[in-house]
Amino acid sequence: MNYETTVSLDGADGQSPSLEEAEAGARHKRRNIVIAAVAAVLVLVAYFAFATGGEEPDFGARTGQVPVVTVVSPGEGTIAGTINATGTIAARRELPVGSVGEGGRVISVPVDAGDWVKAGQVLAVIDRSVQVQQTAGQAAQLQVARADAELAQANLDRALKLVDRGFISKADLDRLTATRDAAVARVRVAEAQLGERRARNAQLNIVAPAAGLLLERNVEPGQTVGAGSGVLFSIAKGGEMELLAKLGESELASVPLGASATVTPVGTDKSFTGQIWQKSPVIDPQTRQGNARIALAYAPALRPGGFASAVIDSGTISAPLLPESAIMSDDKGSYVYIVGKDNKVVRRPIKTGLVTDTGIAVVEGLSGNEKIVERAGGFLSEGDTVKPVTSRR
Structure with a gap:
């Protein structure tokens, strides 16, 4: 028995495709291939333009998609930092001035803020009417003590003349001597008390401890001041x-x-x-x-x-001076990428110093003669192979 196999070239509608339809399909496939190729080229151009800082990459010089990077050798120069x-x-030197004495009512304040004052110049005058009377009383007490001391000395002198004649005993002489000594001591006490009183009176007035510019005046006539009044004047020593x-x-x-x-x-x-x-x-x-x-x-x-x-x-x-774009940092510190042997990228840790308008000084890690990646270092990894292009800077 003989079998015959028949292959039909009819389309879905039972009709054969025309020559024009076949050519249109082929053109459509070729257009898609061209669009895909152009898109791939544009992606590569964009990548290398960014990696080289906007410079046109030399595709003819590349082999195996090696990226072109801009490098700089800064050398070493003198950098003035600000x-x-x-x-x-x-x-x-600000000098706070207050009341150092027992205080009292302020009679007058002959200075004002902004004035220049001399050392020892009176800044405020304090009423001392009561203290003057106290001083007078203390002076009178001193006179009394001196009179008692003179009398005790006279009695002792007379006794010394009579002791040899037997009219004054040794015990009486010792008593008169002690009386004289006590009187002399009371004179010294009275003198010290009078001196203290006069010193207190001298501290009533508030004076400048040094020459300078008066910055603040915090007291007015009629005000009562004392040790707890705080800062009354402020002076800038020497201005x-x-x-x-x-x-x-x-x-x-x-x-x-x-x-x-x-x-x-x-x-x-x-x-x-x-x-x-x-x-x-x-x-x-x-x-x-x-x-x-x-x-x-x-x-x-x-x-x-x-x-x-x-x-x-x-x-x-x-030190070498690098643009900010060349310096990167991470948790290990600051670093740069150097193009080393066989155009391999090497990471180099650095320490930065002065920051100027033209760049950042590198105080440790570089000699300045290295080929340092100027920008786009963030797209590289240690060990990558690159094509270095010297910066025109």
């Missing part, structure tokens, strides 16, 4: 001022004593030159900051309590 800070103006510049603990450690600074108070375009004369021995545990005290000469624009900015000269160092 630190910007803000703070409050204050008197360098010297300072800026309490707030610095972070790392900046405070790096800035040297004697460093010059330019201070500009708020509300004025005038600048004043000063020097750091003291650094805070403690760090605020909340803000992690300390004070650098910048000494300033007196100027009317420097008002204690005012706010000011400062530019501090933090010295110069010799």
Whole structure:
């Protein structure tokens, strides 16, 4: 028995496809392939443009999809560092002045805030009418004691003349001598009491302990003052001022004593030159900051309590200077990527120093002659092979 197999080329509708339909299907497939290829090329262009900082990657120079990276060799140069800070103006040596005596009613206050005063100048006069009478009474007591001492000495002198003739016994002579000695001692007590009274009277008036600029006056005539009255006057010794510049603990450690600074108070375009004369021995545990005290000469624009900015000269160092984009950090610290042997990327830990307008100084970890990846280091890993291109900077 013979069997015959028949293959039908008809379409679903029972009709054969035309030549035009077959060619259209082929063109559609080729278009999809071209679109996919173009998309892949665009992705590669975008990646290498970002990795090279916008430079056109040289695909002809690449082999095996090796990325092109920009590198820089900064060398080593002298870097002048500055630190910007803000703070409050204050008197360098502020002298609080109060009532050191027994006090009393204020009669007059011959000075006012803003005046220059001399050492020992009277700042406030206290009524002393009662103390004057007490002093007079103490002076009279001294006169009485001296009279008693003179009488006791005279009695002793007469007794000494009679003792040899037997009219005065030895016991009587000893008694008269003791009486004379006691009288002399009472004279000394009275003198000391009178001196104390006069010293107290001298402390009634409030005087300036040193020359300087009077910053505050907190007392008026008619007011009663005493040891518990608090600060009545405040004096800036010599008129010297300072800026309490707030610095972070790392900046405070790096800035040297004697460093010059330019201070500009708020509300004025005038600048004043000063020097750091003291650094805070403690760090605020909340803000992690300390004070650098910048000494300033007196100027009317420097008002204690005012706010000011400062530019501090933090010295110069010799170190490589890198752009911020080249320096990365993680939980292990700061580092850069170096293109080493066979164009392999190597991680190098570093320690940064001064921050300037043109870059960041690297004080440890680099000599400056290395090829350092300038940017896009975040897309690399240690051991990657790259094609280095020297920066045009």
